[in-house]
Amino acid sequence: MTATPLVDLQGVTRHVELPNGSTLEILRGVDLTVGPGEHVAIVGRSGTGKSTLLNILGLLDSPTSGEYLLEGEPVGRLRSRALARRRGDDFGFVFQQFNLLQGRTALENVAAPLLYARGKQFWNRTRLATQSLTRVGLGERLDTRPEKLSGGEQQRVAIARALVRGPRVILADEPTGALDVETGQAIMTLLDDAASETGSALVTITHDLAIAARADRQFRLADGVLVPIRLDAPAAVAENAAAATIAVAETARQTA
Amino acid sequence: MTGVVGAILEAWDELRIHRVRVLLALIGVACAVTAITGITAAVTMVGQAMQEETERMTGRDTTLQAWSMGSGQMSPAEVDAAVDGVAERHDISYHSVQATADLKVRGAQAGDYVEWSAVDVDHGTITRQGMEEGRWFSDADTERLAPVLVVNQAFLDAYADGAPATAHPTVVIEGETPVAATVIGEIPVQWNDEGPRALMLFDQAMHWFPDRVMADAYRFWVPPELAEQFAAVLPRDLAAAGVLFDVQPPQEDPLVIDRVLQYLVLGVGGFALLLGGLGLLNIALVTVRYRIREIGIRRSFGATSGRVFFGVLMESVVATTVAGVVGVVVAVAIIKNIPIDRIFGRPIDDLPGFPFDAALVGMACAIGIGALAGLIPAIYAVRVKVIDAIRY
Numbered sequence: 001m002t003a004t005p006l007v008d009l010q011g012v013t014r015h016v017e018l019p020n021g022s023t024l025e026i027l028r029g030v031d032l033t034v035g036p037g038e039h040v041a042i043v044g045r046s047g048t049g050k051s052t053l054l055n056i057l058g059l060l061d062s063p064t065s066g067e068y069l070l071e072g073e074p075v076g077r078l079r080s081r082a083l084a085r086r087r088g089d090d091f092g093f094v095f096q097q098f099n100l101l102q103g104r105t106a107l108e109n110v111a112a113p114l115l116y117a118r119g120k121q122f123w124n125r126t127r128l129a130t131q132s133l134t135r136v137g138l139g140e141r142l143d144t145r146p147e148k149l150s151g152g153e154q155q156r157v158a159i160a161r162a163l164v165r166g167p168r169v170i171l172a173d174e175p176t177g178a179l180d181v182e183t184g185q186a187i188m189t190l191l192d193d194a195a196s197e198t199g200s201a202l203v204t205i206t207h208d209l210a211i212a213a214r215a216d217r218q219f220r221l222a223d224g225v226l227v228p229i230r231l232d233a234p235a236a237v238a239e240n241a242a243a244a245t246i247a248v249a250e251t252a253r254q255t256a
Numbered sequence: 257m258t259g260v261v262g263a264i265l266e267a268w269d270e271l272r273i274h275r276v277r278v279l280l281a282l283i284g285v286a287c288a289v290t291a292i293t294g295i296t297a298a299v300t301m302v303g304q305a306m307q308e309e310t311e312r313m314t315g316r317d318t319t320l321q322a323w324s325m326g327s328g329q330m331s332p333a334e335v336d337a338a339v340d341g342v343a344e345r346h347d348i349s350y351h352s353v354q355a356t357a358d359l360k361v362r363g364a365q366a367g368d369y370v371e372w373s374a375v376d377v378d379h380g381t382i383t384r385q386g387m388e389e390g391r392w393f394s395d396a397d398t399e400r401l402a403p404v405l406v407v408n409q410a411f412l413d414a415y416a417d418g419a420p421a422t423a424h425p426t427v428v429i430e431g432e433t434p435v436a437a438t439v440i441g442e443i444p445v446q447w448n449d450e451g452p453r454a455l456m457l458f459d460q461a462m463h464w465f466p467d468r469v470m471a472d473a474y475r476f477w478v479p480p481e482l483a484e485q486f487a488a489v490l491p492r493d494l495a496a497a498g499v500l501f502d503v504q505p506p507q508e509d510p511l512v513i514d515r516v517l518q519y520l521v522l523g524v525g526g527f528a529l530l531l532g533g534l535g536l537l538n539i540a541l542v543t544v545r546y547r548i549r550e551i552g553i554r555r556s557f558g559a560t561s562g563r564v565f566f567g568v569l570m571e572s573v574v575a576t577t578v579a580g581v582v583g584v585v586v587a588v589a590i591i592k593n594i595p596i597d598r599i600f601g602r603p604i605d606d607l608p609g610f611p612f613d614a615a616l617v618g619m620a621c622a623i624g625i626g627a628l629a630g631l632i633p634a635i636y637a638v639r640v641k642v643i644d645a646i647r648y
Binding site: 093 | 258
């Protein structure tokens with residue numbers, strides 16, 4: 001008997017109505033399972049629906065059709081309040097543009113999600129936020145505001161913030177997109193290590209093959225269809241990302 | 257519990273971040289609360305000062321005036337005894353005769369006039385008699401062998417060479433048996449250029465000058481709620497005791513005009529509060545639009561729509577609450593530092609306490625206007641789609 005996956009998307013679609021009355025299909029029958037502690041990368045060009053998929057995974061958006069099971073529980077049946085609670089309890093987000101709260105210090109930014117926690121997490125938020133920032137190497141910059149931090153440091157604050165509630169899944173949307181290659185690699189190492197340490201699953205959306213190659217499993221999203229792929233060893237990809245070969249191991253679904 | 261505390265902390269944090277903008281909007285709210293609270297307190301104080309001034313002339317609320325309609329063959333002493341008996345029967349703690357007396361001070365020229373009154377000790381309490389110097393009569397003074405006087409400055413100037421009352425100057429009052437009377441206190445003048453005025457205890461006046469005193473008026477200080485009843489009962493009982501008195505029913509409440517003024521001030525204050533609230537609404541709407549992305553980020557942290565609504569609403573409420581507290585504190589500071597002596601000419605005996613009900617009304621209005629000003633931005637914040645907000 002196999003264990004229940006943490007995240008299980010079954011035939012998920014997402015359509016939007018355009019102002020001219022036509023329908024735009026963003027996701028077409030996406031199947032994806034992510035187990036506890038697993039690192040998954042999704043690559044694809046801009047506009048292929050990567051962020052929409054991540055929003056659905058993170059309970060920020062809902063599928064038009066298909067089933068999303070979170071630890072076996074269909075999230076479609078959850079009311080908005082329960083959805084918000086599960087989002088806060090189970091998911092940590094890392095955004096491309098960091099999305100730090102302006103005007104607040106690094107510590108206040110990391111403590112912000114704990115304002116929505118309950119019990120000890122709420123009351124011990126300053127201590128937990130300090131620990132989280134120390135873990136990402138910013139223990140000395142607690143009182144620094146984001147605008148005074150470099151891009152890499154800001155993303156580290158964002159990672160500390162994503163980790164602070166001990167999420168089951170970290171969803172990273174182009175986490176290195178606003179960083180130079182070197183800093184991006186360092187950030188991904190940090191994110192991978194932090195996720196491994198805490199046992200969180202990590203789903204990374206990226207268009208950088210070298211970043212994607214670090215994951216346990218890789219997928220490509222093209223025209224709303226998610227296809228499993230296999231990338232070469234991270235070192236080789238890092239040396240020459242442009243030359244990396246994408247081997248399509250299996251075509252799960254074809255577009256209609 | 258954590259939800260409410262969290263929302264308040266979040267609201268406070270927002271205010272801290274946007275303090276300059278919020279501060280500008282809140283100045284209006286604070287000023288309005290200061291106006292509502294402070295002016296209510298000031299009007300209460302003015303009312304009290306006016307009432308005390310009235311009471312100095314006519315007696316405290318409620319003092320019934322009884323005027324003699326003739327007492328037949330009864331002497332003033334017998335009239336006084338009859339009135340005392342009626343007052344005692346009705347448990348009226350404070351009552352006093354206000355008798356006129358026709359006395360002459362030694363050394364006075366022809367045509368010099370002194371306004372003499374013979375009163376009981378209670379007269380001082382009933383009329384809130386303040387003293388410039390010295391003291392008012394006491395019960396022990398009735399036992400003295402020589403009369404004591406309470407006079408005004410004009411009397412001292414005319415008959416005691418301007419000596420202060422505290423030096424206890426004496427004057428000789430002419431009569432069949434001239435007697436030296438000692439001045440024990442100086443009362444304030446009632447109006448400018450007031451002539452010499454002197455008060456003597458009725459019992460002493462009756463002892464020394466029984467033929468020159470008329471027990472023609474009395475004052476009874478009675479509970480306001482029983483005033484009408486006493487106004488009807490007293491003349492009947494006094495008539496039964498053999499003395500005819502006309503008892504004036506209590507006057508209409510002289511503070512009606514103050515209440516009108518108070519409502520007017522509250523109305524103006526309320527309007528100012530509304531303007532402050534509109535300013536706050538304006539700022540809150542602009543701020544929420546500016547903060548849509550942040551609201552989206554907070555939704556990703558697990559903020560429920562209820563929490564976002566409550567959070568945005570609380571920002572306004574916390575802000576106006578702080579403004580309300582500031583407004584009340586400023587009002588207290590102003591009221592406590594009003595130079596009462598300079599404004600009203602004399603201190604207020606029973607200085608009214610700070611009107612906490614006005615402060616509470618001011619605070620409630622401030623909180624209410626905060627909730628109203630926060631409502632529209634809160635609805636706006638909840639209706640924003642999370643994914644759009646994050647990309648905003």
